[in-house]
Each structure stands twice: as C-alpha cells, then as structure tokens.
Amino acid sequence: MLSTVERRFWARETSTEAALPVEKRVAIAVWKLATPDSYQSVANQFGVGKSAVGIVLMQVCRAINRILLRRTMTLGNVEDILDGFAQMGFPNCGGALDGTHIPILAPPHLASKYINRKGYFSMVLQVLVDHRGCFIDINTGWPGKVHDARIFRNSGLFRKMQARTFFPDWKITVGDVKMPIVILGDPAYPLMPWLMKPYTGKLDRSQDRFNYRLSQCRMTVDCAFGHLKGRWRSLYGRLDLGESSFPAVISTCCTLHNNCEGKGETFSQEWTSEVQSLEAEFAQPESRATREAQYRATRIRDALREEFEAENQQ
Known part of the structure; x- marks a missing residue:
C-alpha cells in the first residue's frame, strides 16, 4: 500500500x-x-x-x-544469493549478467545507430539477476548497434564491481587462488577477476564441464527475460514513443517483473507461447565474443575448472 x-x-x-x-x-x-x-x-x-x-x-x-524502482531493484540478502547459485553448482556467485534487445520503431534521428545485427531497430536492456530470476541491477537506453561489452564498461555496475563496492568483500580460496564474489556472463563480456565467462574454441573435458556449470546458473537470466517479456508484451509491440521515453517504459516493466516474482504471481505458459511467436519475428542478435581477459581472472577460472573436475572424479 x-x-x-x-x-x-x-x-x-x-x-x-x-x-x-x-x-x-x-x-x-x-x-x-x-x-x-x-x-x-x-x-x-x-x-x-x-x-x-x-x-x-x-x-x-x-x-x-x-x-518503486529502488524498493524492488535491490541486492537483498547476499548470503541467500550465494547459497542459491552454489546449489546450482557455482561457488561465490552473486548474479548472472546478460543483455536483450527490445524492438522499437525507427527513431527520427540517428536511426542507423539503433539497427542491430538482425536488422531491426532496438534498444538494449542489460541486467544482473539473482538465483531466483529477479533483477538486481538494470541498465537501458543504449542503441541496438552498440556491443554488449561497451555497454557494460559504461555502466554503474561495472564501476561498482571494479571498486569492490557492489558486493561485500567476501573471498573464498579455490586451489591456491583467492576468488571474490563473481558474476557470470557470456563470451561477449571481458574475463575479469570478478566476472567469469565460458571457455571458447576447442574445449577439453574439464573446460566443457566448467562451461556446463556456468551455463546452468546463467539459465536464471534467460528465464527472467522470458517472464519479463511474457508478462509485459508491450516490449514486443514497438511502442510509438520518443527514444527518450523508452528507458522509462523498460525500467517500469523490470520493476513490475520484480514485484510479480517477489510476490509469487503465477506465470501462465500461454504467455510463453505468445513470446516465442514474437521472438520469431524479432530474433535476438548473436553476441560477439571478446577475447579480453586479465591474468588474475584467467587463474581464477582455471582454478575453478580444476576444482569442478576434481569434484566430478570423487
């Protein structure tokens, strides 16, 4: 009330x-x-x-x-989040990161900036979700042509993660490496000590197992996008709005998503079917991988890979 x-x-x-x-x-x-x-x-x-x-x-x-936005878009209980992702198979994980393209009408100015790799006009929504699929952090307003890594590097989330102010400074030891709370991304994001992403290229068994565990946890963000777009189908309606108004609409849908998820509102599978038909018209552009990585981040990922392999052999 x-x-x-x-x-x-x-x-x-x-x-x-x-x-x-x-x-x-x-x-x-x-x-x-x-x-x-x-x-x-x-x-x-x-x-x-x-x-x-x-x-x-x-x-x-x-x-x-x-x-309502600041009330619903909060980090919440960090221990609960860490425990949730640990049960999915990934230790000391604070969230899953991804972006999605929201279809829009062609803006009257600089329209070419909004054409994504699938050929339609879009605005990017970048989110960090917890283990339940609720949004912890959102960033929207960037044109569809902009690479995910650039959007991320210019976000408040990136600055806070770099400054170690977003999560508590809780570390665990993996092998002989200290690992802070991490978030999980796809190959489009840079490998950082606090951002783990999959191995790419020809994979050995242990790398494949690492990728599987990471993918299982990142399914939470896919599910969150499915529920967001299923409940708030205007996000596929290419609303007749000025480009400056779209971020407010997208943020509102994210806020209402968290409110519905937090209160356990029923999600109808019929909505999923409708979203899938809309997805066919507005397919998501494939992420372009970035090879950027820090040495310490590589050591953390390799240590995790070795630990996952050891656990599997027990």
Whole structure:
C-alpha cells in the first residue's frame, strides 16, 4: 500500500486533463504494458481518447520508477544469493549478467545507430539477476548497434564491481587462488577477476564441464527475460514513443517483473507461447565474443575448472 505522501505524489505525476481516477490511470498503463494492443484499442477498452493513453502511460511509468524502482531493484540478502547459485553448482556467485534487445520503431534521428545485427531497430536492456530470476541491477537506453561489452564498461555496475563496492568483500580460496564474489556472463563480456565467462574454441573435458556449470546458473537470466517479456508484451509491440521515453517504459516493466516474482504471481505458459511467436519475428542478435581477459581472472577460472573436475572424479 502507498502512504498518503506517495499517493499525493502519484496523483500529481499521473494527473491528466480528463482528471481520471488514479486506479483507472494505473489500469490503463498496466493494460498497455501487458499487451501488444494499439493505443486506439486500449483507448476503446477504457473509454478514453487515444492521446490520453500515451500521456497516462508515461506519467504512470515515471511515478512507478520514482516510487518503486529502488524498493524492488535491490541486492537483498547476499548470503541467500550465494547459497542459491552454489546449489546450482557455482561457488561465490552473486548474479548472472546478460543483455536483450527490445524492438522499437525507427527513431527520427540517428536511426542507423539503433539497427542491430538482425536488422531491426532496438534498444538494449542489460541486467544482473539473482538465483531466483529477479533483477538486481538494470541498465537501458543504449542503441541496438552498440556491443554488449561497451555497454557494460559504461555502466554503474561495472564501476561498482571494479571498486569492490557492489558486493561485500567476501573471498573464498579455490586451489591456491583467492576468488571474490563473481558474476557470470557470456563470451561477449571481458574475463575479469570478478566476472567469469565460458571457455571458447576447442574445449577439453574439464573446460566443457566448467562451461556446463556456468551455463546452468546463467539459465536464471534467460528465464527472467522470458517472464519479463511474457508478462509485459508491450516490449514486443514497438511502442510509438520518443527514444527518450523508452528507458522509462523498460525500467517500469523490470520493476513490475520484480514485484510479480517477489510476490509469487503465477506465470501462465500461454504467455510463453505468445513470446516465442514474437521472438520469431524479432530474433535476438548473436553476441560477439571478446577475447579480453586479465591474468588474475584467467587463474581464477582455471582454478575453478580444476576444482569442478576434481569434484566430478570423487
């Protein structure tokens, strides 16, 4: 429930010329976010003007981001996260990192920057998820043409991980190497002492086993994206918005995702089928691998690989 102060702020942020009740404005915005329906269709559904739908959508999104985003997008219990990923097979892991492309209409300016490798216009959403598939950190607004590694290096998450301020400074010993809390990424990201990614190229048995364990944990981020897009299908509707408005809509969907997941809201498999049909039209571009790696990071990954191999032989 919102406090009196929050309700006043919400009402001010979502006021329209039609003076619609707050509950109706929220319903209009949630309906628009949850479906690929057109503005006119939503307007007909709620008996309002077409232009009012767009106004209400952005005002409600701004209010949700202002009031709820910081409450739901939190690190939470670090020990719980570490235990969760450890049960999946990866020690001292604090999250899984990945990006996804959200289809958009061609921006009026610098449109070529938004064309991704699959040939459609998109905006990138980069996320870090916990073991339950909730978003711990998000970064959005970058054009679809930009490489994942560049987006990551320019994110607040990267700066905090480098400064060792995002997670507690908890280390474990793997072989003869000290390992901090790490996050897991795909080959598009640089190998860092605090970011583990798969081995690439021709793999031996132990490297393949390492990759399998890492992949099992990274399935949480794939599942999170599936639930995000399944519940909030407007993310595939190429909303008719200015490019500066898209980050607010995407952030709102992420905030509502965490709220639904945290409260155990049921996820219908029918939504998955709809998302899969939409995915066929807007396939995700393949990540371009980067070979960047630090020596200490390589030692940590090799030590983990050796430990996983030893555990398998016991």
